[in-house]
Amino acid sequence: MNSYSHIDRPSPFTQRSPASRPVYLVSPSDIENGAIEASMLGWARNAGFAAEPGSLLLVPGADGELAAALFGFSGETEEAFAAGRLAKLLPAGDWHVESALAPQKIALGFGLGSYVFGRYRKDKQRQVRLALPDDIRVDVERQLAGVFLARDLINMPTNDMGPEQLEAALRALGKHYGASVTSIVGDELLARDFPLIHAVGRASPQAPRLLELRWGREGAPRIVLVGKGVCFDTGGLDIKSAANMAIMKKDMGGAANVMGLALMIMDAGLDVELRVLIPAVENSIAGNAFRPGDIYRSRKGLTVQIDNTDAEGRLVLADALAFADETPCDLLVDMATLTGAARVALGPDVAPFFTDDDSLAARLSAISSEENDPMWRLPLWKGYDKDLKSRAADITNAPSGGMAGSITAALFLKRFVRPQTRWAHFDIYGWTLSEKPHAPVGGEAFAIRTLYRYVRELARQ
DSSP, rough: OOOSSSOOEEEEEEOOTTTOOEEEEEHHHHHHHOOOOOOOHHHHHHOOOOOOOOOEEEEETTSSSSEEEEEEEOGGGGGGGHHHHHHHSOOEEEEEEOOOOSSHHHHHHHHHHHHHOOOTOOOOOOOOOEEEEHHHHHHHHHHHHHHHHHHHHSSSSSSGGHHHHHHHHHHHHHHTTTTTTEEEEHHHHHTTTHHHHHHTTTTTTSSSEEEEEEEEOOTSSSSEEOEEEEEOOOOOSOOOHHHHHHHGGGGGGGHHHHHHHHHHHHHOSSSSSSEEEEEEEEEEEEOOOOOOOOEOOOOOOOOOESTTTTOOOOHHHHHHHHTTTTTSSSSEEEEOOOOOHHHHHTTTTTTEEEOOHHHHHHHHHHHHHHHHEEEOOOOOGGGGGGGOOOSSSSSSOOTOOOSSSHHHHHHHTTTSSOTTSSHHHEOOOEEEEOOBBBBOOOEOSHHHHHHHHHHHHHHHO
C-alpha cells in the first residue's frame, strides 16, 4: 500500500498469527440464552456482563493469562462502527474478531477509532492491532489514510496550517503519487482573472492562492474536486464573536476532505483523470480587507456585491468553480464548510448535498447508506433564487432575511457552473462535536468514503 498521511502513524492492522487473541461479538440475548462457549458464559455471568453495546469483558484462560475478550454488539450492521471502542478498550497486543458480520465495516470502525492527533502532545499510545486478511486490509487502510489526512489537516492550528502550509501539504501529497501541483499566488490571481479569491485573501500576511493538482490518464473519466481552503475565518470586517471563531481553523475542511478523497483515488490507481482545485486563503482583518458594500467582478463575469464579509467561502469557490467548469468533465464536486444553516437543518453529523442530477443523487444516497457515511439531499429550490438579487450588482453574496441559508448559498454557487455539468455541492461541517466510538472530538471527514466508491464505479465504466 502506498498510503500517505500528513502525520505518520503505525497501522492499526496486522496479519493473523498464533499470538493474536480473539474478540467475540456477543449480544444481550447471547448471554441470556447461553449462546456462547460455556466457560466464557460462566465468566460473563459471574462478572455481571450483560453485553450492552460497546461494553468489553476480558476473559482469562485456564492458566490465568488473558485469553480472549467479549464485546457487546447488537448485531446491526449499521452499528459496526461501534468497533471503534475496541481500539480504545483492548489491552495492547494483536487481536482478531471472531465474526463474519460485516468484517470490512468492523475493521473500518476499529481503524477509525484508533485515530489520535498527537502532534503537540507526547502521550504514550498503546499499540493495539487488529488482524485482517489482505483482501480487506488494503482498501480499509486506504480509506483510513484519506480520512486521517483530512482529520490531521483540520486539526492543525492555523499558525501551522495557513495557505502556505496547505500548499506544502498538497505538494507533498502530489509528490507521493506522482501528480503535478501548481499554484497561482498573490497579485498573479488578478493577472490570471481570479478576483474573488484575491479579494477575500489579500488582507492576510500569507498571500491568497489557487492550488491545482493533476493526476491520471488523459482520456479517462474526468473528475474535478474543488475544496474551500479558508485556513482561518475571522469573519473579516463583519467579525465573528469569540465563540464563533473558536474552531475556525476548520474552515479549510472542504480542502482537507477533497485531499483525503484524492488520496484514496490515487492510492487505488483508479483509471480517471483527476483534477483538484483549492482556493487557499485566510479571511483576515487589515487596512486592505474587502468591505461590506464592495462590488467585484468574478471570473465568470458576474458582478457580486459584498453584503457580508463572513460569507467569503462562496466567493472563493465561485472563481474556482468557474475555472473548473471551463473544461468539460464527467463529475464536478465541491466541498465546503459553508453555512451554519446546514447545521441547523441537519445537525453536525449529516452532510447536506445539492445537485440537479437525480440519478447522481440517488446513487450517492444509496452508497452513503451502505457505507455508514451519512448525507442527505437538499433542494436547489428555484423559488429562492430571487433572494440573490442585488440592487447594484448581478448578485449578492449574503441574501437578507436569514432563511434557507444553505440553499441560497448552493444557488449562489450554481450560478458559476454550466447547466449541463454533472455537479454536486457538499456543505459539510468538518468537525466532530462530541466523542464517538469511531471519531474523537475534532476534525472529521464527511462523505468522502461515499464519493470514493462512486468514483471507483465511474472508473470501471
